[in-house]
Amino acid sequence: MSEKKLNSWIYDGTPDNIGLIVPDANPGIGGYIVLAQLHNGEVRLFATRYPTRCVVGWKSQVRKFGGQDFTRVMVSTPHIRYERIKRMIVESGEDEGCRSIQFYRDKVVELFEVAAHSHAVPAGVPA
Numbered sequence: 001m002s003e004k005k006l007n008s009w010i011y012d013g014t015p016d017n018i019g020l021i022v023p024d025a026n027p028g029i030g031g032y033i034v035l036a037q038l039h040n041g042e043v044r045l046f047a048t049r050y051p052t053r054c055v056v057g058w059k060s061q062v063r064k065f066g067g068q069d070f071t072r073v074m075v076s077t078p079h080i081r082y083e084r085i086k087r088m089i090v091e092s093g094e095d096e097g098c099r100s101i102q103f104y105r106d107k108v109v110e111l112f113e114v115a116a117h118s119h120a121v122p123a124g125v126p127a
Contacts, residue, residue: 008109011051011075015059019052022075030080033089035104038068043101047086051075072101076108085111 011022015036025031031049036058038044048054055073062069079085089107 008077008112009074009105010077011073013073015055015070015073018055018073018075022051024052025049025078029078031082032078033076033082033086033108035074035101035108036070037072037101039071040068041100042068043104044070045086045089045104047083074101074105076112079112079115081115085115 011018022032027049031047032051034046034048034051034054036044036046036055044058046054051073055070059069061067076082085108088111089104092107
């Protein structure tokens with residue numbers, strides 16, 4: 001796996017430990033893309049500044065109303081355009097007809113790279 005793909009994710013594991021590793025994001029750094037895999041293999045996609053609250057809220061709803069709980073949660077590095085990136089991922093997922101966690105993981109990395117190039121300051125232009 002490439003170094004870029006490894007560095008795009010700060011958490012990949014069970015939902016129980018997310019609060020120990022991933023802090024809330026302040027507005028200056030943007031927010032996170034969260035991929036959550038359910039017991040049946042389906043993937044839920046979130047854009048949030050509060051990944052721990054997101055997971056805890058889902059677990060609370062499952063306890064109250066039933067449904068599938070998370071088996072795996074992945075949290076991206078923070079990005080200022082996190083909500084736009086999530087919308088682009090959803091739109092591309094509908095076009096591809098693919099719903100695997102690997103698809104979404106690769107798409108996040110791809111869109112982070114595109115966003116990094118679009119926000120780069122050209123050489124010779126004062127910042």
